[in-house]
Amino acid sequence: MRAKVWGTSYYVLAGGLAILFLFPLIWTGYASVAPAGATRQQEGFGLGNYAGLLDYDSGLTQYLWNSAYVSVLTVAFTLALAIVGGYAFARFKFWGRDALFLVTIAILMVPYSTLLIPLYSMLGDLGLRNTLFGLSLVLTLYQLPFAIFMMRISFESVPKEIEESAMVDGCGSFGVLTRIMLFAVWPGLITVGLFSFLAAWNDFIAPLILVSEADKAVLPVAIANLRQQAQGSVDFGATQAGVVVMALPCLLLFIALQRHYVRGFMSGAIKG
Template identity: 85%
Template sequence: MRSRAWTTSYYVLAGGLSVLFLFPLVWTGYASVAPHGATGQQDGYGFGNYTALLDYDAGLLRYLWNSTYVSVLTVAFTLALSILGGYAFARFTFKGRDTLFLLTLAILMVPYSTLLIPLYSMLGDMGLRGTLIGLALVLTLYQLPFAVFMMRISFEAVPKEIEESAMCDGAGTFGVLTRIMLFAVRPGLITVGLFSFLAAWNDFIAPLILVSEADKAVLPVAVANLRQQSMGAVDFGATQAGVVVMALPCLVLFALLQRHYVRGFMSGAIKG
């Protein structure tokens, strides 16, 4: 009886939390197609708000391309750097290794908005100010501390005997990393990639400050600009449509990669 009571309580609590978290998403989808006099969908249910979003300024497809381009670049840069850094911290012994790793993690305690002005100046000196590549580099900087931490614990969870066997067969350090270790830490790679994509896709402050040209704006900035109408009015319908468009790729990716994402976080816990 006690076990059944605990099971019932668990399902009731889980169901209540699910409703609590899903309700804003469901309401956003409903509001994006519901009729409202101050939106692009004034009569009946339809996709008038999505049409307004599609035709806004440079066009929805342009903003989607900018966001996708920046997010993919951020994932590529983050994975490349975190793989090398995480493997070095996990497998090599050198003077000051632990201190350097702690300093890397300490970056997480610095509010990233305080770094935007120095980074803005640095990008200008590099000729990357106002470019999507420069924005991707800045977003990569924000993701590296967590990414290096995740890759280190992922590599440490792999038995060293696997590497030693490969080296006995003539494989070098780089060959072991690319041919064996990357397959062994695939859940960690997916976790880092997913986190990097979601952070880059949803970031608003960095694109707002670092990119000023309208045709290079990412989707969150475009939606924020779209919601402001004349006389201070807010187009809630178009805003909700933009939120739906921004949320769909995140939901699809998380649903597809959820199993690997959980395994990535569990790898370090199992080792501990």
């Protein structure tokens, strides 16, 4: 009887928490199609708010392209650097390795907004200010400490005997990394890539400061500009529609990759 009571309490609590976390998402979807004053959907349920979002300024497709371009570049740069850095920290011994790793992790304690002004000046000197490529480099910088940490523990979770066997067969360090180790740490790669994509897709402060041209704005900045009407009132309908559009790729990616995401974290937990 006690086991049944505890089991029932667990499912009730889990169901309550699920409803609590899902309620804002459900309400956002409802509000994006529901009729309301001072929105583009005045009467009845419909897609008026989405139509307004689609036709706003440079167009929704342009903002989606800008966000996708920045996010994909950020993921590619983060993975490339994290793989090399994580493998070096995990498998090679060199002077100052642990100190350098601690300094890298310590960057996580620095509020990234405090770095935007010097980065703004640096991008200007490099001719990358007000470019999506430069923005992706800045977002990569934000993701590298966690990405290197994650890839290090992922590589360390792989038995060294696998590498030694490959080297006996004549495979060099680079060949071991590209032909064997990358497949062994696939869940860690998925975790790092998913974190990088979500951070780049949803970031607002860096694009707001580093990109000033309207046609280069990313989706969060475009939605923030759209919600303000001429009279100064907030267009909540357009805002909710924009939130739905922003959330859909994140939800789909997380649902598709959640198994690898959990395995990536579990590999580091088991190693620890």
